[in-house]
Amino acid sequence: MLTRSPADPDGILEGVLISDDDLRKRVQELGDRISRDYEGLDPLLVAVLKGAVIFAGDLLRAITIPCSIDFMAISSYGSGTESSGVVRILKDLDAPIEGRHVLVVEDIVDSGLTLSYLLGSLASRGPASLEVCALLAKPDRREVDIACRYVGFEIPNRFVVGYGLDADEQFRGLRYVATVDESRIAL
Ligand code: IMP
Numbered sequence: 001m002l003t004r005s006p007a008d009p010d011g012i013l014e015g016v017l018i019s020d021d022d023l024r025k026r027v028q029e030l031g032d033r034i035s036r037d038y039e040g041l042d043p044l045l046v047a048v049l050k051g052a053v054i055f056a057g058d059l060l061r062a063i064t065i066p067c068s069i070d071f072m073a074i075s076s077y078g079s080g081t082e083s084s085g086v087v088r089i090l091k092d093l094d095a096p097i098e099g100r101h102v103l104v105v106e107d108i109v110d111s112g113l114t115l116s117y118l119l120g121s122l123a124s125r126g127p128a129s130l131e132v133c134a135l136l137a138k139p140d141r142r143e144v145d146i147a148c149r150y151v152g153f154e155i156p157n158r159f160v161v162g163y164g165l166d167a168d169e170q171f172r173g174l175r176y177v178a179t180v181d182e183s184r185i186a187l
Helices: 020-037 053-062 111-121
Strands: 013-018 045-049 066-076 090-091 101-109 129-137 148-153 177-180
Touching: 020 053, 020 129, 020 148, 045 053, 045 111, 053 066, 053 101, 066 111, 101 111, 111 129
Parallel strands: 045 066, 045 101, 101 129, 129 148
Antiparallel strands: 013 177, 066 090
């Protein structure tokens, strides 16, 4: 259970879903697997702003082979919680990815609409390979079929915040992933 904290003055957080410790262990496991799978391939992590920024930073440090990182920003929800499927690129990659082994790093795959659009855009640029590493997945909400090679945790159909994920730009800095009182956030 959570006690009221300065990070949550309105008491919107309900409970810890994934602890700091469990996040750390899982990110290390993913880093180990990626290091083995991409040995000699000099992968490029494409982190999706803003939600994946903390996960991507920790994952990058858990990867022990040469590896670079770039960032994309796309619009998804606005301040509500339903994906519209209308996606815009707000910030594109700094460099071409033709011939690169690209691993998209996403915070959470919910309906899959955002990622589906992003993968389409990246695939058209001719990467040598294109895979996804998502910290969280909500399988019950999936509307489009997306093959995620790496998934940190499958979670129930609840709105979650922390470790990069936000509710209306709040709570990204929490060290754990928490559920929120969904009646108290903007829909
Ligand atoms: P999708 O297009 O429905 O898969 O939505 C993906 C995006 O919606 C993620 O990258 C997040 O930015 C956001 N999102 C989906 N579920 C949650 C959640 O539970 N908490 C915070 N953001 C979420």
